[in-house]
Amino acid sequence: MNCEQTRENLVLHRQGNMLTGTKRRNFLQHLRGCKACQMEYEGLWHTASLLGSLEAPIPPPDLLGKIQNQIREVHKQSKTAFFANPISWLLQKFKIELSPQFVNSIALLCYLTTSIFLVKIAFFTEAPTENFGLTATAFEATRAKYARVSPSPWGTLKYQYTKIDSPMLSNVLSEKSISMPNQFVDIETSGIWYPHAINTNTKTIDAHIPNITNQKLALFWSDIKTDL
Amino acid sequence: MIPDDVYVHKTVNGDVEAFNELVNRHHAKIYGLAYRMLSNSEDAEDATQETFLEAYKSIKSFRFQSQFGTWLYSIGLNTCNQYIRKAKSRNRVLEAYTEETASRGMVEERNVPERVAIKTEQSQVVQAAIDRLPPKQREVITLYYMQHLKYKEIAEVLNISLGTVASRLNKATQNLKTKLEKYYL
Numbered sequence: 001m002n003c004e005q006t007r008e009n010l011v012l013h014r015q016g017n018m019l020t021g022t023k024r025r026n027f028l029q030h031l032r033g034c035k036a037c038q039m040e041y042e043g044l045w046h047t048a049s050l051l052g053s054l055e056a057p058i059p060p061p062d063l064l065g066k067i068q069n070q071i072r073e074v075h076k077q078s079k080t081a082f083f084a085n086p087i088s089w090l091l092q093k094f095k096i097e098l099s100p101q102f103v104n105s106i107a108l109l110c111y112l113t114t115s116i117f118l119v120k121i122a123f124f125t126e127a128p129t130e131n132f133g134l135t136a137t138a139f140e141a142t143r144a145k146y147a148r149v150s151p152s153p154w155g156t157l158k159y160q161y162t163k164i165d166s167p168m169l170s171n172v173l174s175e176k177s178i179s180m181p182n183q184f185v186d187i188e189t190s191g192i193w194y195p196h197a198i199n200t201n202t203k204t205i206d207a208h209i210p211n212i213t214n215q216k217l218a219l220f221w222s223d224i225k226t227d228l
Numbered sequence: 229m230i231p232d233d234v235y236v237h238k239t240v241n242g243d244v245e246a247f248n249e250l251v252n253r254h255h256a257k258i259y260g261l262a263y264r265m266l267s268n269s270e271d272a273e274d275a276t277q278e279t280f281l282e283a284y285k286s287i288k289s290f291r292f293q294s295q296f297g298t299w300l301y302s303i304g305l306n307t308c309n310q311y312i313r314k315a316k317s318r319n320r321v322l323e324a325y326t327e328e329t330a331s332r333g334m335v336e337e338r339n340v341p342e343r344v345a346i347k348t349e350q351s352q353v354v355q356a357a358i359d360r361l362p363p364k365q366r367e368v369i370t371l372y373y374m375q376h377l378k379y380k381e382i383a384e385v386l387n388i389s390l391g392t393v394a395s396r397l398n399k400a401t402q403n404l405k406t407k408l409e410k411y412y413l
Contacts, residue, residue, distance in 0.1 A: 011397060048373070050408060054374060
């Protein structure tokens with residue numbers, strides 16, 4: 001056995017009886033006679049002793065508890081049904097400890113309630129009413145808004161100054177427009193509304209305001225219907 | 229003492245506390261392995277937790293052909309290797325810096341006086357030498373010298389032949405000898 005072969009076997013010899021028979025005999029024979037290999041063996045022996053003398057690192061005291069709690073948590077999750085995972089996650093967020101069976105029951109109840117609600121909406125809901133889904137309150141609010149805004153004297157006055165040249169003509173036109181069946185459209189489209197007609201014939205105007213409002217609303221809804 | 233296999237059977241049948249008994253028995257060994265492989269207590273702690281978590285999740289795949297501890301070591305080593313890979317990719321950006329630090333470390337090591345016999349310093353030096361070994365050599369060194377596993381067990385853990393264990397251990401020890409001889413010669 002030469003030096004190279006001997007050095008390859010040094011560790012095997014150092015680490016228990018890995019060398020046997022003739023190989024072991026040849027190895028020991030070379031080692032006894034070779035100073036360099038003896039030095040090498042000594043170095044190896046030191047290294048092995050150094051490695052063997054290292055103290056095992058001590059785990060942090062809370063590590064065991066941490067691992068065990070983590071394992072318990074995983075076990076609990078595995079017991080929770082897949083559909084209960086969102087609820088389990090929520091409970092975990094709020095640090096609420098409940099048994100997996102209970103969480104499953106809650107999840108089942110939630111899903112059941114939601115399903116019933118969805119089925120009711122899909123199959124047992126009445127057809128939409130004529131007001132296209134707007135509630136009566138909303139409709140009333142719209143009406144009130146129009147009734148309040150429409151008779152405002154400021155708007156009409158402003159309009160009159162720009163459009164009317166002759167008070168006579170305007171009187172005739174405004175009376176005509178009031179007496180026409182489609183007053184609201186007439187008033188709006190003609191662009192003629194004389195303030196005297198409002199001020200002098202208050203009663204007439206008062207009587208017509210609800211009509212005008214109603215017609216305006218009718219037109220408003222009719223527009224919406226057309227758009228829809 | 230009740231054998232590990234009994235607790236493994238109980239765990240498979242849904243007894244979580246049986247597995248926690250196995251954690252109690254083996255956590256120090258796995259932490260030791262992770263610490264030697266990663267040389268960082270925080271990473272070692274995380275790797276130990278992950279090892280047991282992985283073992284619990286895949287306990288049904290344990291075939292009782294080897295010791296539970298051996299099986300656990302193989303999971304532990306896989307976890308550690310993942311950490312090493314992650315750390316490598318994380319540190320790639322800082323490679324230049326690391327090389328500089330390592331070379332500075334070498335200079336410092338050369339200047340360390342021979343009275344490095346103080347236990348902590350000695351263990352730091354040895355750990356630093358182990359850290360510089362290639363991962364495969366680090367594995368056999370850790371399993372043989374620190375975890376005191378037999379060749380056959382190391383072969384089972386690493387899924388390699390006895391001959392490969394012997395040659396890897398030989399190379400690793402020679403490597404370490406070169407790195408450490410300045411401290412004891």
